[in-house]
Amino acid sequence: MNQLRLRVLDVIIIVLVLCAAAALFLCGFLPRERGETVLVESKYDGTVAEYPLAAEAEFKVTGGGYTLSVSINGGAVCVTSSGCPGHDCVKQGRISSAGECIICAPAGIAVRIIGQNTGAGTDGIAG
Amino acid sequence: MGLRVDSRLRRMCSAAVFTLLALALSYLEFLLPLTAVPLPGVKPGLANLAVMAAFVYLGPLPAAAVSGVRVVLSALLFGSPVSFAFSASGAVLSYLMLWLLYRFARDKISFIGISVACAAAHSLGQICAAGIVFSHLSVFRYLPLLLVASAVFGCVTGMLMNLLIPPLTRALEKGGVRLK
Numbered sequence: 001m002n003q004l005r006l007r008v009l010d011v012i013i014i015v016l017v018l019c020a021a022a023a024l025f026l027c028g029f030l031p032r033e034r035g036e037t038v039l040v041e042s043k044y045d046g047t048v049a050e051y052p053l054a055a056e057a058e059f060k061v062t063g064g065g066y067t068l069s070v071s072i073n074g075g076a077v078c079v080t081s082s083g084c085p086g087h088d089c090v091k092q093g094r095i096s097s098a099g100e101c102i103i104c105a106p107a108g109i110a111v112r113i114i115g116q117n118t119g120a121g122t123d124g125i126a127g
Numbered sequence: 128m129g130l131r132v133d134s135r136l137r138r139m140c141s142a143a144v145f146t147l148l149a150l151a152l153s154y155l156e157f158l159l160p161l162t163a164v165p166l167p168g169v170k171p172g173l174a175n176l177a178v179m180a181a182f183v184y185l186g187p188l189p190a191a192a193v194s195g196v197r198v199v200l201s202a203l204l205f206g207s208p209v210s211f212a213f214s215a216s217g218a219v220l221s222y223l224m225l226w227l228l229y230r231f232a233r234d235k236i237s238f239i240g241i242s243v244a245c246a247a248a249h250s251l252g253q254i255c256a257a258g259i260v261f262s263h264l265s266v267f268r269y270l271p272l273l274l275v276a277s278a279v280f281g282c283v284t285g286m287l288m289n290l291l292i293p294p295l296t297r298a299l300e301k302g303g304v305r306l307k
Contacts, residue, residue, distance in 0.1 A: 009232060010240030010285075014278050017247045021274035028268055043209050043260060064207045085157060085205060091167040099265045103257055108209040110261045 033098035033115035038077045040070060043108030053077065053096070053113060063107040070111055077111060079104065137303050142181060142189040149177035149197040150204075157205050168253070168269060169276040172246050176284055176291070179225065179238065179245075183292070184299055187226055194218050212260055213253045220252035221245040238288035243281030250277050 040049035042063045049070075051057050057072045058080075066083040076096040079089040082104060089104035089111075098115030152173040159170075174197055182190035198218045202211035224245045228236055250273035257266040 005237055006239055007235055007237050009236040010243070013236075013240040013244050014282070017243055017274050017278045017281075020247075021271040021278070024267070024274070025271035028271065041261065064209065088167040100268065101261070101263070101265045103261065103266060105210040105213050105257070106207045108207065108260075110263075112261075112263065112265060 035075075035096055035098045035100070035113035036115050037113070038072055039110075039112050039114060041110045041112070043110075061107075061109060063104070063109045066104070066107040068104055068107060068109060077113065078102070079111065082107070134303065138185055138189065141299065141302075142185055142193060145177045145181040145185070145189075146193045146196050146200075148180075149174040149193055150200050152177060153197060153201045154205065157201075168273060169280075171280045172249065172277075172284055175221065175242065175245055175249075176288060178222070179241065179288055180291070180295060182225055182229060184295075187229075190225070191222060194222050209260055213256045216256035217249035217252035220255075221249035224248035237285065238292070239282055239285030242285035242288060243278055246277035246281035246284070247274055250274060 035053045038049075038051045038053055039047055040061050042048050042061070044063055048061055049059060051072055053072065053075055055072055059070055061068050061070060064084075068079050068084070068089060069081045071078055071080045076094040078094040079092070079102055082089050084104055084106040086106065089102050089107075089109070092102045095102060095111075095113060098113055101110050101112035103110045156170045156173060178190055178194045178197070181193040195218070198211070198214050201214060202208075206214065222245075224247075225241060228241050228244055250270065254266055254270050254273065258264055
């Protein structure tokens, strides 16, 4: 069967995917705005919490039957624990720049950081 | 008198087996511990093995059914409405990529290339769904990580597919299902 041997097109596809990843990764090095505010948004309930990024806070937020513990300290925010199955939100670690976000799909919750200039245009939630 | 089984029935049963296999592989990924793949949003995509096999042996429509039923059942059994949206959009783009490559480049590509392209399309679909659900573009920052993971895990599932196809072909031909 033809599909069993590595072909030139396979290599081209792998290289293209890696090049796209590298290009997008380099775009991530563009200067970022400093984060000012942490928004916790639920797909089900809208914005459920808003804190200054400079604050020291720990709180829990629930969505889709799962509870997430969110911690803000040292100018960064992270999800410290979660009842969701994949724990992808915990794996995303600490974020501190405007435009960065942590998403928990099972809970339908996004924790995101906005800056002074990014706040107005991006604070809507679909649905 | 021997039992004569209609070939449509054989194909329907094969599609059911592939769906069950896809669902079982999805559940296996769901059970993977936190440390197995320590990167956010990254999964090996083993269920794509069953969808690709269904596409190769049964054709585009049964493969679409296998993929669709797998996504719906996964969401009902161990997902949520939001994860269903992510999974469904990823599955649609992944399936379209599989269809395009198999339709137009079948003789120029192996399962490794198909698998990598499908994994990348799945990642893009998931990120687009996340962007739509949460109404902002910052989720695209995760795309480079997901694309690199797509290249790695796509190669792995493609190699697995290369290994599985010969014995699977023999087993299905014994059961009266021929390669599409």
